[in-house]
Amino acid sequence: xxxxxxxxxxxxxxxxxxxxxxxxxxxxxxxxxxxxxxxxxxxxxxxxxxxxxxxxxxxxxxxxxxxxxxxxxxxxxxxxxxxxxxxxxxxxxxxxxxxxxxxxxxxxxxxxxxxxxxxxxxxxxxxxxxxxxxxxxxxxxxxxxxxxxxxxxxxxxxxxxxxxxxxxxxxxxxxxxxxxxxxxxxxxxxxxxxxxxxxxxxxxxxxxxxxxxxxxxxxxxxxxxxxxxx
Numbered sequence: 001x002x003x004x005x006x007x008x009x010x011x012x013x014x015x016x017x018x019x020x021x022x023x024x025x026x027x028x029x030x031x032x033x034x035x036x037x038x039x040x041x042x043x044x045x046x047x048x049x050x051x052x053x054x055x056x057x058x059x060x061x062x063x064x065x066x067x068x069x070x071x072x073x074x075x076x077x078x079x080x081x082x083x084x085x086x087x088x089x090x091x092x093x094x095x096x097x098x099x100x101x102x103x104x105x106x107x108x109x110x111x112x113x114x115x116x117x118x119x120x121x122x123x124x125x126x127x128x129x130x131x132x133x134x135x136x137x138x139x140x141x142x143x144x145x146x147x148x149x150x151x152x153x154x155x156x157x158x159x160x161x162x163x164x165x166x167x168x169x170x171x172x173x174x175x176x177x178x179x180x181x182x183x184x185x186x187x188x189x190x191x192x193x194x195x196x197x198x199x200x201x202x203x204x205x206x207x208x209x210x211x212x213x214x215x216x217x218x219x220x221x222x223x224x225x226x227x228x229x230x
Contacts, residue, residue, distance in 0.1 A: 002125045003179035005075055005101025011175055012076035019051050019079070022119070025159040029149045029202060029209035030055060030118060036213055037147045039063040042113040046105065046139065047072045048132065049120030050096060060090050060118075068088030070094040071112075075101055103131040107139040115140060118149040119209075123179040129188050137193055137216050145197065145215050152210035153182045155201050159208040185212045193217055 003011065012019070028126050039045075042064060050056055050072030060070055070093060074080050080098045087094040097106065103124075105115075115136040134144045154160030163182045170181040186199055189212070198213040 001174060002128075002181075003174050007175065008123060008179055009075045009077070009101070011178060012074075013078040015178065016078045017052055017082060020054055021055075025204040025207040026149075026209070027219060028059045028204045029211055032202065032211050033038075033111050033116075033118070033147055033149050033213070034059075034063055036211075037114065037116075037145060039114065040065060043144075045070045045114045045116060046107060048105070048115065048117040049123075050074050050083050053086035053096065055116075055118060056083065056094065059087050060087070060094060061155050068093065071107075072096040073099050073106070073154065073202050075099045094154075096136040103128050103135060105135045105139050109138055113141055113144045114147055115144070116147045118152060119180070121148065121185065122151045122181055122183050126188075129183075133188055133190075133194075140216050142218060143215065145213055146183050146194070148210075148212045148214075150185050150210050150212075151180050151182050151210050152184060152201060154203075154208050156203055156206075156208075158206045159203045162206045163208060182208070183204060183210075185195045185210050189214055 039059065045059065045064065045068060047056060051074060053072065056070055056072055072083055074083065077098060080096050083096045087096060100119055121132065124132065140146065155161040166177055167175045189196065193216065194214040195217055196214050198211065200211045202209055
């Protein structure tokens with residue numbers, strides 16, 4: 001059973017800046033995502049689950065155009081406060097808001113070039129993941145990209161052992177592993193609505209990550225359908 005939004009908020013309010021200690025296995029996957037996301041052409045970016053803002057600072061300082069705008073959202077009060085402090089140097093270009101836990105983006109249809117979410121969808125229920133992907137389809141401009149990284153199932157003997165233990169702990173009590181469990185991102189992608197641009201699995205220190213970049217297929221009828229179905 002996944003954590004409820006209230007449970008996730010409580011956990012990550014307490015976990016706070018310790019989130020950055022996971023960089024030892026996350027950064028290689030994040031760098032791979034950046035290498036294939038064509039961020040130099042992104043003028044508006046939305047990050048779902050921005051955490052402490054560490055990744056956002058990297059994007060704004062090293063990879064996005066100087067004119068690009070950034071909006072981050074997180075369910076945790078502690079995380080949004082930390083991210084806001086970190087991004088204060090980009091006042092006017094970057095902002096952070098707190099989510100109420102609902103999977104609804106505070107964005108107009110076709111209004112951003114990149115939707116990014118890293119190590120967040122593995123906290124959500126399958127229903128919420130599908131809702132997230134629908135919202136991403138709604139808000140992305142033609143040619144935009146949905147850029148994802150997640151904890152995934154092991155592909156080596158060591159990583160299968162680690163994710164096996166991780167999954168067991170999740171089943172015993174999701175809060176023991178911060179609400180995260182191994183998932184397969186690509187299994188949530190509807191090939192009629194999306195085209196896969198990049199997909200890879202990599203393992204760092206025995207922890208497997210899935211990197212996925214997809215673009216919405218052109219279908220004007222789909223643009224507002226997700227919002228209407230909510």
